[in-house]
Amino acid sequence: MKNLFSNKSKNIVLEEKNKEELLRGVQEFLPSKDFLFKQLSESKEQGKRLRIYTGIDPTGPTLHLGHMIVLKKMKQFQELGHEVILLMGDFTAMIGDPTDKMAVRKVLTEKEIKNNLKLYKKQAQFFLNFSGKNPAKVLYNSSWLKKMNLKDVLNVTSLMTVDQMMKRDMFSKRMDENKPIYMHEFMYPLLQGYDSVAMNIDVEIGGNDQMFNMMVGRDFQKKLKNKEKSCITMKLLADTSGKKMGKTEGNMVSLLDSNIDMFGKIMSWTDDMILNGFELCTNINDDEFESIKRLIQSGESNPRDLKIKLAYEVVKIYHGEEKAELARQNFINTFSKGEIPENIQEIGVPAGTPLGLILQNEKLVASAGEFKRLVKEGAINTTEGEEIQDFNYVISKPIVVKVGKRRYLDIKVLM
RNA sequence: GCGUAGGUGGCGGAGUGGUCAAUCGCAACAGACUGUAAAUCUGUCGCCCAAUGGGCUUCGAAGGUUCAAAUCCUUCCCUACGCACCA
Numbered sequence: 001m002k003n004l005f006s007n008k009s010k011n012i013v014l015e016e017k018n019k020e021e022l023l024r025g026v027q028e029f030l031p032s033k034d035f036l037f038k039q040l041s042e043s044k045e046q047g048k049r050l051r052i053y054t055g056i057d058p059t060g061p062t063l064h065l066g067h068m069i070v071l072k073k074m075k076q077f078q079e080l081g082h083e084v085i086l087l088m089g090d091f092t093a094m095i096g097d098p099t100d101k102m103a104v105r106k107v108l109t110e111k112e113i114k115n116n117l118k119l120y121k122k123q124a125q126f127f128l129n130f131s132g133k134n135p136a137k138v139l140y141n142s143s144w145l146k147k148m149n150l151k152d153v154l155n156v157t158s159l160m161t162v163d164q165m166m167k168r169d170m171f172s173k174r175m176d177e178n179k180p181i182y183m184h185e186f187m188y189p190l191l192q193g194y195d196s197v198a199m200n201i202d203v204e205i206g207g208n209d210q211m212f213n214m215m216v217g218r219d220f221q222k223k224l225k226n227k228e229k230s231c232i233t234m235k236l237l238a239d240t241s242g243k244k245m246g247k248t249e250g251n252m253v254s255l256l257d258s259n260i261d262m263f264g265k266i267m268s269w270t271d272d273m274i275l276n277g278f279e280l281c282t283n284i285n286d287d288e289f290e291s292i293k294r295l296i297q298s299g300e301s302n303p304r305d306l307k308i309k310l311a312y313e314v315v316k317i318y319h320g321e322e323k324a325e326l327a328r329q330n331f332i333n334t335f336s337k338g339e340i341p342e343n344i345q346e347i348g349v350p351a352g353t354p355l356g357l358i359l360q361n362e363k364l365v366a367s368a369g370e371f372k373r374l375v376k377e378g379a380i381n382t383t384e385g386e387e388i389q390d391f392n393y394v395i396s397k398p399i400v401v402k403v404g405k406r407r408y409l410d411i412k413v414l415m
Numbered sequence: 416g417c418g419u420a421g422g423u424g425g426c427g428g429a430g431u432g433g434u435c436a437a438u439c440g441c442a443a444c445a446g447a448c449u450g451u452a453a454a455u456c457u458g459u460c461g462c463c464c465a466a467u468g469g470g471c472u473u474c475g476a477a478g479g480u481u482c483a484a485a486u487c488c489u490u491c492c493c494u495a496c497g498c499a500c501c502a
Contacts, residue, residue, distance in 0.1 A: 268452045304450045
């Protein structure tokens with residue numbers, strides 16, 4: 001490991017302005033903000049880059065806005081001339097991080113993991129530069145974790161006590177609820193901690209939910225390398241009730257979402273996430289941020305308009321201004337003015353096909369019962385403004401049906 | 416191995432022989448309203464039937480008792496906790 005990288009650099013930057021930028025979106029600096037600044041200024045004086053990393057477990061094919069918050073912070077360090085490493089947790093993904101999981105996580109196969117990894121670098125490129133003078137590196141933690149033998153493993157486990165492990169919220173909660181905790185789940189924080197040692201890390205960045213795991217790495221660095229590691233935890237995207245946004249919440253924006261989807265998902269965030277969203281997910285500058293903050297706090301502005309701006313700013317990062325503008329127009333037309341969205345699903349059917357059957361086949365409704373319920377509720381309309389009131393409505397002419405507010409189907413009649 | 420408490424719909428969690436397709440909360444969906452797909456209010460929320468009713472399939476699995484079972488019995492599987500065992 002040791003000679004893999006050269007850490008000498010004459011291009012390390014550190015201005016007061018940079019320090020301010022580094023504070024944005026951060027939940028906590030460990031051990032402290034001042035310690036990080038000390039690391040940074042020493043690094044500049046000595047012309048020796050800091051080694052900074054964040055880890056991503058390839059558990060799904062896409063990265064989401066939560067990852068993106070961390071990657072944005074990484075980008076700042078890259079721009080300051082430091083060495084940034086994107087660590088693919090291909091090995092740890094096979095165990096599953098118990099963080100926030102009330103149940104044991106499904107263990108992924110190597111094949112699934114490889115598949116997920118493929119897409120990650122592409123998505124990370126929205127922020128990190130993988131070429132040029134100071135390219136970001138991609139490492140895989142399997143490259144050292146795989147090689148550990150039992151003795152190495154025992155050495156690692158001897159660095160921590162069961163009590164320390166049990167302090168962890170998720171574990172104690174699981175105990176309280178009489179849910180099982182498996183031994184391998186205990187290993188996860190240890191292995192993540194060992195990653196810091198294997199790469200000889202100076203700074204680790206992660207979401208605030210990663211605090212525990214990151215602290216283990218800090219502890220290990222101190223014990224094994226006698227080195228102080230900084231941890232930076234980023235604020236999580238959450239509403240004021242503290243509910244973290246995630247896949248289960250259904251509104252987690254994936255970086256691979258289309259401009260339309262991304263825009264729509266952001267619009268469905270609750271109002272109290274707006275400020276959070278601007279701070280964490282957009283590239284607007286501090287002045288603009290402050291003025292938005294004032295607007296929200298004074299209550300003078302219409303949250304819808306602010307949310308539209310937020311959605312626009314976010315989509316712009318991934319799809320460019322033009323597509324962001326298109327998404328905005330689409331949203332306004334569809335939802336504010338009630339027009340039909342572009343690109344709706346089309347299907348051709350023979351004349352005389354019952355509408356209920358078509359909607360069921362196309363998965364716009366879950367069952368015949370649901371179809372009837374929706375008809376009763378007046379939720380099924382044609383775009384001509386005609387309300388479907390008959391369960392047995394059959395297709396006789398081409399129509400565009402609207403189920404509820406968001407589901408559309410363009411039905412053509414086959415001759 | 417012994418003992419105790421459990422395994423219920425997407426999740427949490429009631430129910431312990433008929434009034435149970437199963438209280439309630441969350442999530443989801445629809446309607447109203449609005450500022451949007453926010454918030455709020457109302458309704459829906461196993462599958463099927465032209466239906467203020469009827470049929471079918473569900474309560475870890477398989478059998479059984481009963482006119483009747485998520486509820487009782489038997490066996491099995493799974494989880495937690497306690498005890499024992501420690502080769």
